[in-house]
Amino acid sequence: MTTQPTTADRMKALFDFDAHLSTDERAWRDKARAVAAEAIAPFIEADFDDKHFRRETFAALAEAGFLGMHISGYGCAGAGAVAYGLVCMELEAVDAGWRTAVSVQGSLAMSAIAKYGSEEQKTTLLPRMAAGELIGCFGLTEPDGGSDPAAMTTFARRDGSDWVLQGTKRWIGLAGLADVAVIWANTDEGVRGFVVPTGTPGFSTTEIDGKLAFRSSRQYEVSLDAVRLPAEALLPGAKGLSGPFGCLNEARYGISWGVMGAARTAIEVAGDYAVAREVFGAPIASRQLIQKRLADMFVEYEKGTLLALHIGRLKDAKSLPYDQISVGKLNNVRSAQVIAASARNILGGEGITDRFPIMRMMANLEAVSTYEGTEEMHTLIIGRALTGLAAFA
Structure with missing residues (x-):
């Protein structure tokens, strides 16, 4: 019996993203995918319903080396920006709540200490935070x-x-x-x-x-x-708003990757459903309007993923203009929201049930669109870069 390819298989054939990644980056991605599948996916629907933070999952993320993984030394992995982005992508492909937990610990709290802390603060706190001993x-x-x-x-x-x-x-x-x-x-x-x-x-x-x-x-x-x-x-190295903004940019960078994980899951779920679901004697995937939806969703996903990769390569090269982080956050969140909404439409009534993750992802994306800078704020950051004039007030 021949196994039919899944939407994930077809997406990989159409867009071989692995070809753009190093061996080390793929290893981080694969580890994150495995941890998400084992430690998050089996429980996430129930945990979402019950508003339950699963402390043992936090421990699993620490054991995998994800907490503060982009920081060098002090018990942290010193991984590259692209590798960190891929981890964010895989975690949010299952649930944004866990991607943001990693971000709060690593991109915000640990980054603040690593960037601006005293040597005593770094040596005392960072190794224990990386190990998940301290939150x-x-x-x-x-x-x-x-x-x-x-x-x-x-x-x-x-x-x-x-x-x-x-x-x-x-x-x-x-x-x-x-x-x-x-x-x-x-x-x-x-x-x-x-x-x-x-x-x-x-x-x-x-x-x-x-x-x-x-x-x-x-x-x-x-x-x-x-x-x-x-x-x-006192954090001796931080004075003025450049201190907290330096940490926020780390978190915003992770978002540009994470939401593309949610987008990928939405396409995979909608594609598989459309192939299996028959109406009027044929799979709905054979209908032109469904294929148009899927094609539009995929194009936005590929563009967003390549944009995240581009920003990550600039970050690894230490040549990233911070305004580009706003481009990634603004574009990719917006695209992920459109993709998730289209997936919900393809699923019909089933799209609002917890049989599928789409409504949970749509709700999470609504939160992501607001936090770490609203759409309006990132729009104005890009506008200032284009005109040289601030229009925030």
Whole structure:
């Protein structure tokens, strides 16, 4: 009996993406695909329904070397940007909540310490974070200032040799599970970053409930009520908004890859369903309108994947204009949303059930379109690059 090729097989024949990757990059990709299939896929629908963060999955990601994998030294793998992007792609091909958990730990919290921390902070924290022994979070966004971090109201004042933090952060991934938080605050010297043990008196979290996306990960509001820190809690290498933005760009880069994983899954699911589903005596895949949908979805996927690869190659070469990260985030999220919506249409009524992952992915993509910079903000970043004029206000 001859086994019929799947949509995944046909996509690979049409677009041999492996030909663009090194042996090491393919190895990272294959490991991420295996971990996602074994540690995430069997449980994700139930975890999404139950709003359950599976701590043992976090441990599996650490064991695979994914946490802070792009950082060199301190127990981290020192992998290239493309390799990290491929890991993001494979994780989000199953669920965006787990891709964002890796991003919060590695691209945000660990990157802040690696880029701006003291040698003591790096040696004390990074190896344990890479091993998953410590969970980190990154506190920048505030209830009234998501797209305007310059207006943050969280303030750190000096009191002798100590710092005292007062304020509120919101939409902080992993905060209630974290052992250490990187908190950004205004000071009399400008914006500064602080490493805050979450057990410090005055540090508290409230989980954000009622989410209809990212239900397998957790986001929190963080209250900082006279949190007293020693002088050595300051991140010495960060001053001004370039500090947190340097970390946000790492996370945004991962998004441009991750959403193409969700897009690929949507095409595979819709294609297989269209071949198997018969209406009026023939598979719906034999109908012109269905083939047009699938073709349009695939073209957007291939373009987005090649764009992510292009940006990754620039990043590995240390020649990446940061405005290009906005191009990747804006284009690829937008394309993934269109692809997922088309897949849902092909699946018909079944597309809204948890028999297929499409509605879960559509909900997650709605969240991804807003976080790490809204579509409007990335549009204006690109517009500023094209005109030399800022139009944010």
